[in-house]
Amino acid sequence: xxILHNPLYAGAYAFGRRAQRTLIVDGRARKANGLRxxxxxxxxxxxxxxxxxxxxxxxxxNQKLLLENAHMKKNCARxxxxxxxxxxxxxxxxxxxxxxMRVFYGSAKGNAHRYxxxxxxxxVGVGLCIGIGGVRIDRAIAAQILxxxxxxxxxxxxxxxxxVERSRRDIITAVxxxxxxxxxxxxxxxxxxxxxxxxxxxxxxxLEARWNDALERVSALERKIEELSALSAARPTIxxxxxxxxxxxxxxAWNAPSTDTRTxxxxxxxxxxxxxxxLDEATNEAVLLIHxxxxxxxxxxxxxxxxxxxxxx
Numbered sequence: 001x002x003i004l005h006n007p008l009y010a011g012a013y014a015f016g017r018r019a020q021r022t023l024i025v026d027g028r029a030r031k032a033n034g035l036r037x038x039x040x041x042x043x044x045x046x047x048x049x050x051x052x053x054x055x056x057x058x059x060x061x062n063q064k065l066l067l068e069n070a071h072m073k074k075n076c077a078r079x080x081x082x083x084x085x086x087x088x089x090x091x092x093x094x095x096x097x098x099x100x101m102r103v104f105y106g107s108a109k110g111n112a113h114r115y116x117x118x119x120x121x122x123x124v125g126v127g128l129c130i131g132i133g134g135v136r137i138d139r140a141i142a143a144q145i146l147x148x149x150x151x152x153x154x155x156x157x158x159x160x161x162x163x164v165e166r167s168r169r170d171i172i173t174a175v176x177x178x179x180x181x182x183x184x185x186x187x188x189x190x191x192x193x194x195x196x197x198x199x200x201x202x203x204x205x206x207l208e209a210r211w212n213d214a215l216e217r218v219s220a221l222e223r224k225i226e227e228l229s230a231l232s233a234a235r236p237t238i239x240x241x242x243x244x245x246x247x248x249x250x251x252x253a254w255n256a257p258s259t260d261t262r263t264x265x266x267x268x269x270x271x272x273x274x275x276x277x278x279l280d281e282a283t284n285e286a287v288l289l290i291h292x293x294x295x296x297x298x299x300x301x302x303x304x305x306x307x308x309x310x311x312x313x
């Protein structure tokens with residue numbers, strides 16, 4: 001584990017990865033050594049310093065994977081799915097304290113599972129934070145998943161992508177017109193410089209400076225067009241028919257008896273970054289804020305089981 005966490009394994013030299021802090025305990029100063037610092041606070045980080053066993057990109061992917069697999073650690077990163085009946089394992093975050101919520105299963109076979117935040121359980125007597133039955137939550141999120149990849153959603157995404165591409169082409173056209181004008185100004189400045197009397201040094205110096213400025217503007221516009229064209233060329237080709245077919249087939253595949261929970265968990269982890277859960281006591285509802293991969297957010301409210309209702313929650 002120390003090797004996998006060490007940047008030397010990826011060909012990088014690092015210094016100052018740990019820090020020393022002074023804590024006041026019972027009125028006395030005590031030093032705590034070996035505290036890990038964030039990467040941006042390291043004293044030195046030299047990538048490609050020597051030949052590594054893996055690339056830096058592979059190293060960062062390993063760090064992310066190790067963080068998500070650390071289910072018993074007290075960090076605040078989302079966790080990887082590990083099977084079980086709960087669909088949202090590793091994605092539920094407490095909306096009150098910010099900790100990742102754990103999954104608890106009933107002792108009897110077939111009992112419903114619960115998502116629960118134990119709060120600061122390192123201190124005895126602090127108490128639990130929030131908890132909610134998992135069956136209704138899973139159903140609500142599954143409905144949101146199927147809605148997100150429905151025919152209408154796919155068509156809307158394709159339309160938005162086409163709109164972005166048209167806007168990018170309009171920008172390229174506008175920059176090309178601006179480049180045409182800049183080239184004319186540069187040629188005009190060049191002719192003015194060539195016609196000036198060399199004896200008039202001050203005038204020649206001023207005209208030469210204007211010519212250089214015009215040429216630099218032409219170069220800047222040419223680079224901008226190249227960058228925009230590269231972004232447009234890097235846009236993946238969208239097969240509309242195949243996307244719509246996948247959207248049509250997903251509900252059947254999701255509800256098929258042969259589709260296990262681990263497969264559904266993997267799909268949810270691809271589409272959703274995390275879910276922040278809170279409880280609305282006034283309406284007796286669970287408030288779920290879904291953070292989708294890509295940056296969009298959706299709020300979903302799920303009714304909680306009323307007191308005395310023994311049905312699955």
